[in-house]
Amino acid sequence: MIIMYHYVRLSDSFTSKVNNFYDFDLFKRNILELLEDGKVFLDPKSLTIEQWLEVADDQDNIVLTFDDGYIDHARLVAPFLAEIGVHGLFFVPAKILVTREVLLVNKIHLLLNKFKGREAYLMDHLIQYLNQIEQISTDYISELKTKYFKKGKYDDAGTNFLKRVFQKKFDSRRLSLFCESFLDDEPINFDLLRDELYMSSDDFRSLQEQGHSLGLHGFNHHYLSSLSKAKQKIDFGESIKVFREFGISQDLLVAYPYGDYNNETLDICKEIQIKAGFIDNRNNTKAHCPNLTLPRIDCNDFFINH
Ligand SMILES: [Zn+2]
Structure with a gap:
């Protein structure tokens, strides 16, 4: 194995x-x-x-x-x-x-951890981001919800939705900025973080x-x-x-x-x-x-x- x-x-x-x-x-x-x-x-x-x-x-x-x-x-x-x-x-x-540089995959992990228990809040903002920045249609967003807002093997429905949508291949630079905008109200210092990671x-x-x-x-x-x-x-x-x-x-x-x-x-x-x-x-x-x-x-x- x-x-x-x-x-x-x-x-x-x-x-x-x-x-x-x-x-x-x-x-x-x-x-x-x-x-x-x-x-x-x-x-x-x-x-x-x-x-x-x-x-x-x-x-x-x-x-x-x-x-x-x-x-x-x-x-x-x-x-x-x-x-x-x-x-x-x-x-x-x-x-x-x-x-x-801290990679997008790690920013997503940090974000999911920071919003543990508040997934619904993060989900609302992610949907707004998809709609306004990525110009994703409301129909497609509903489709994503039907598909992914379900309990996963290890995760509850909200976390599963967030993970699956983050895994979609959106523009990585813009998604990275979105993640940072939700991480920077707390003093996360990316320079220190990279040495910790x-x-x-x-x-x-x-x-x-x-x-x-x-x-x-x-x-x-x-x-x-x-x-x-x-x-x-x-x-x-x-x-x-x-x-x-x-x-x-x-x-x-x-x-x-x-x-x-x-x-x-x-x-x-x-x-x-x-x-x-x-x-x-x-x-x-x-x-x-x-x-x-x-x-x-x-x-x-x-x-x-x-
Ligand atoms: Zn990897």
Whole structure:
């Protein structure tokens, strides 16, 4: 199995800012239990394409992957993995290593957390924004409500609606400004926040020195399928350039941001010889490109079933 993690944090830190994190102590317990059960953690560096295809379906062999370049991956997860002799695969959006701008995906998490219990208020404003700024018709908004204002697997109806609508591919710069406008009445300092959220370039280098694998996760962490092929290519090119500047010479691996890709993404991956591409669920694989659509299982789903 290829397990996917996002935030892994100490439960007493940062809880006021994000709530969708996996508790670090629980993470450690899970991994130690899997080791006791005789599961084998494979080193992602040494896997061939055939082995990647096998491990995606294998219950006994496991690869651990961590998305988004969070600081806790470098400061908590990696030291623990070193203790037990396991190597992980870390997918890092290159932008956080260069401009260190807070990504839209994280602004949305902050916003959802800040408005916990007041989802209806945020929903009203999001609808106004869709209507006035994005010029979305009232009919389409009603359609979105019918479709998404429903209790989800982990979320109540309001949160589910917000998450699903935020995941629509609206203009990311405008949506980012919308999020900021709701975050800035509280002293959220984005300069401080980015250092609280993301690993530094030294952390990135150190993961590499410790023998972990580093994979691409977009430059801007955009929905790739919302971009033209030319723009997708630029995004890939920018992140590869940063990785090469850090001296990463290993085979290229990519986790598409949000698990989102289209046929043009796959064409680009073939052109630039990406060895393996990862998504976030089993329903979205492509039989003609299995190594570029390797399914991962979210840690929350994996450990509920074990
Ligand atoms: Zn991501």
